Amino acid sequence: MHKATGIWAAILLLLSSCDPERVYEKNVELPESNWQIDNAPVFEFEIQDTTQLYDIFFNVRYNLQYDYYNLYLRHQLTGPDDNLVSSKLHEVLLMDSKTGKPLGDGSSDTYDLQIRALNDVKFSKKGTYELALTQYMRRDPLPHVQAVGIRVAKDSNKD
Structure with a gap:
């Protein structure tokens, strides 16, 4: 295991063990820090409580050599019956567009x-x-994105 990967995994394990809202969290390292368009990591998670509201987060690990201030991602969420639950294009800001x-x-x-x-x-x-997460930038492969992941958490704002 790469030293930085091991450290990141240890930090996430420590943080996740202290987070009672977390239902699922997983990150996937991208080969050679290049995200190919046809490399769409799929994250599988179990939902048992259908009365609860949840928030879904995207995790991105990137290098400062990344050429853009943003990252376009498309998610596709499918349910236990293989039906599409939601699909959307997201703009993730990695750097402040004015200050960098x-x-x-x-x-x-x-x-x-x-x-x-x-x-x-x-x-x-x-x-x-x-x-499933797919990168929607106009570059293939997209360099300097080291890892991506998701976190599913109980909505802490539930009344």
């Missing part, structure tokens, strides 16, 4: 950003859901 300052947490030239992508999602059926 990187967004997220990081040191040196690597940053981790977590953004809320879907709010107040209500899953109508119990079972396994799949969320």
